[in-house]
Amino acid sequence: MLMDIREKIRGWLAYVIVGLISIPFALWGVGEYLGGGRDTLVAEVEGEEITARQLDQAFSERRQQLIAQSERQITAEMIEQMGLKRQVLDQMINERLLVQFIREQGYVVPDGLVAATIRGISAFQRDGQFDREAYERRLGQQGLSVEQFENDIRRDLLFNTLDNALVGSAFVTAPEVRQLVALRDQSREVGLVRIDRGAVAAGIDNPDQTTLKAYYDDRVEAFQRPEQVKLAYIEITPEKLAASQEISDAALHSAYEDYRDRQADEAVRRARHILIQLPGDADAATVDSARERLETAREAIESGEATFEEKATELSDDGSTRDSGGDLGRVGEGEIAASFDRAVAALGEGEISEPVRTRFGWHLIQVYEVGQAEVPPLEEARGELMEQLKREAAESTYYEAAEQLASVSYEQPDSLVPAAEAVGLEIETSDWISRKRGDGIGERRAVREAAFEEAVLEERFNSQLVELDNSHAVVLRVEEHREAQPLPFEDVRDQVVAQWRAEQVEAAIAELAEAIESDLAAGKEPAERVAEVDAASWTPAQWVGLGDANDEMPAEALSAAFGLTPPGEQAVSAATTQLSDGDTAVVVLRGVRAGEPAELDAETRNLLAGQLESNQANRLIDAFMRSLRVEADVEIRERAFD
Template sequence: MLMDLRERIQGWIAYAIIGLISIPFVLWGVGEYFSGGKNQPVAEVDGLPISQQAFEQAVSQQRQAIIQKLGGSVSAEMLQSLNLDQQVLDQMINERVLRVFVQKAGFRAPDAVVADLIRSEPAFKTDGAFDVKKYEAFVAARGTTVANFEAGLKQDIVMQTLENAISESTIVTAPELDQIVKLRDQTREIGMVRLDRARVIDTVAAPTDGAIEAYYAAHKGEFIRPERVKLRYIELSPKTLAPSVKVTDAQVEQAYANYVKKQEAQVVRTVRHILISVPKNADGAAIEAAKNKALAARAAIVSGKTSFADEARAVSDDPGSKNKGGDLGEVAPGQMVKPFEEAMDALKVGEVSEPVRTQFGWHLIEVTKESHPDIKPLADMRDKMVAEVQEQQVEKIYYNEGEKLSDQSYEHPDSLIPSAEALGLKVQASDWLDRNSGTGIAANEKVRQAAFSKEVLKQKLNSNLIELGVNHAVVIRVDQHEPATQLTLAEVKDQIATTLKDQAIDKALADAAKNIGKKLTADADPQAVATAAGATWVAPVWLKRTARDAPIPAEAIQAAFALAPAPDGQLASKALALSDGNEALVVVEAIKDGDPATISEQDKEALSAQIQQAQAQQTLGVLLKALRDEAKITINQKAEKTATP
């Protein structure tokens, strides 16, 4: 609800709803407090339930937000690793804990305040007056009622009041601000010893069978093949439906004729023009005078007294082309206003048009060159034309075929063969898939959810028609099912051997980095120490903690700024594994604090606001912990685990 409002309305939203963006929890919307849901709540906070329906919706919204933010390139494994269920449940519990707190504290948003805010919103006005119909239409479009919407708005205002109270209670002192500037603008002279993984690999022995067996025994729980299934399915798509579509020669010829017509229309012309502008408020006499000026220019050009380019430089009112002799360059179809384009299309190369009127004035147009697109013969285009006709026919029959497949698979729930025969399609087979991953059609989450649903998995029925995209749907049924299975040592031996070898390499690199660190002192030559150890020394440079495109990777810079200053005579250093698999020893040779005297008052104000916000979040975190400790929170683990967002 908040996001819908923020996107649709400005003004009072800045006062009433802009809050909570700095609060580390999500307000999921008050509408679900008043709606029903599944009977068994996922959790209760002081008697206030979190329905399973609300929980599933919140998890789904979070998943979709993450997928959208990352451009759709999110694997099921990544989503699973985020532990969204627990995060969302914590957020919803926090929200309810705060809701109970503000109610007990007596925070209220008076009806009059809410009414004034709504009535003052320009989006709800017609001719300056509040329009009830506009308001009700907006609320209805949000999928709620006026009562629920206003209840949610009251809750938002109350929560904003709480945040304001917390924020206003924080004070940023001048010494605090100076200390932050010193840290924020601090620079460090950072060098790095780099130990390449490739140099160590051959020096580390392969793990013994005994080590592999011991690792397997200690980590059996990691080697479980998840529950999985193989599917039989019928697929509706342009590819599967195309063979059933008969294409006639007449249809191919018509498609080719359309292709030719389209190609012929894509003529690119090189054009120049002369513009005699006409003001928008010009009277008839001014319009006629401008036309006569254009006619005189045309007569001079056609008679040979002057060239088109010279006349354009002399009389054209178009500043963009005047000094170029009126040259507009290449003009493709659709680039110019309609009267100009129609006159241009009618001209032969070298011909000067009569004056053409547009909203800009009178134009003289000359086409100096034409470029016609290549038109391939039908013999070369037949396959493409057949494919186009098939695609068009598939679009026409897809809906009916989908209805037929849905009906047939429902009427014959124990087999896909009758449906396949009725539609003239094949029953296809999938590879193994589990709840979180699959290939082919099983890469689609909708398919995996249906495959492990009670009806399809347990009752062994056909699924409903599953829409996968435009003109693309499937009906599935489970062909084979395997419960979660313990993998044998033989199945995972190579995997364990790789893991143990990697661990040994990691340890060898880490040990080498620590040994180098022990040899580094203020008097030592880092280059010589690194070379003796078979490592590479990256010479130190002065860097800020936010440095980009530095010779030292960002993760090493971050580690360097986490180091405490070293005692006299020593260098501060830290070994760390780099994300590329190599090892590094980051070395800090000198430190310079930022200077508070060098920042502007505007920067100070912005920084002070950031500190205040951070302190407010910290205060809110402490408040939330205290409230959660006092609240009676009941979590229904079974309901939470059975939720399928």
């Protein structure tokens, strides 16, 4: 396979290979942590070392990337469950193997191509031309040297040489597209027997005292106060370290100069607008009519028939600016919409835009003033700059302080006081924490696990440094401990009743669902079977696709239906599934109908073929990377990695 790839590699292509390989190459190679860190060897790839510091940096950036992209909170426990650190290490190993492979084939990137690529990056341009000063300043703000950045560009360009060999070799046949359509557009005739949990529960009488007591006695371990501890701990974050950071006058003045230069580069635009609002479900005619009204207004303004302010007062749906002629004042980026920002940035003083569409509707925009940002004097900016500098200083010293905290707490394991004094942090305390739950710091699973380690719990030693999140760790010790203790029946009677009833309901539902499935398999009609049960209802069978979920046919039921084997000679196939609202459903499948490729237009067919080619290319890339790993000498130091 490698010989075939060597024969096919050719040309420079855009950055496809990076995304397809799913390796965030940008996470590595952008310099080392400020303030030092560990340099323990984690892995060797054909003699090339990967250190703990490099891995920590790549892991930290990847974690921050996930947090920024996710719509829900990403916790340290979730990161651990994902095995993210191991994934990042594998990606770093793969990257080095790719670099070594390409270089072995003799491919190099001409200096001219690197220079042209950098000159084409808009962040380094001023008035459309490459600006060396802006280039060096931007790199400095990111903690990069020119040499580091150019090496990163050269490396990324090298990766593109694999694109023709792998992506270009993927192809898809017409039968494969037809097969995909038959599966993708498959429909199924599905009915639903819904078992109402509330109705089942209402039919179960409360147990007598004897039954409850016997149930409690058989499960007394489930009704007890768990083993618990109270902790003393030192929590370390850049925010906690910031207060103790000392900033020199020289550093403050330097930061102010950088701040003043950045502000000087930013033009301030003041604008006014006319808004024609559109409802979310507006049809094409309504959308076109609103745009035409603004185009007519624009013509009137430019011809001198009316001023922008007059048309804004007459037409605008923005009640907050209409009476002031549409005046928005200074327009900051991100205040309205990206399309609005782009239009404002493109206008010179006095110019009027074409109609601009945002989620609010159509806008007509006029920039009436373009000026430079006002730079406040140092004394006014001092507070904000000092806060920023302290935060940056704390971030750069975090790893050194964390290592010091870990070292002192280990060397003097009987107290947290020396460690707290060494790093200038306070000792805090927790409430009672069990192995499974706690409040505050006890919400963290890593904290609970550390608290109940033998050396911490039994010997009362300080814990090791427990990493919680990016730049967030803790060292703890057990201050108080109490064993698990059964709670008296009288104190937990309500809890016993609730658990007993929950088990009875679950058993009754499972028994009913099994009986219904059995009767349907024997040929009984669902509607007839449901009529015999007060707690069940029948949704008649209908032809649906996998994406046709609704209130009557929930997504969980559709997923179960599309996982069923077609009924064949049997009248139906059936399966029981749990619905998100707590009810249980017996899903009934009557028939399956394949998607019809002939109904697709050429554009959709080509789109599907492209998706299949992309999937095939991913498989080729995966096989290629596996072959590199098999042939390479890769050693992972598991102990250092853990």
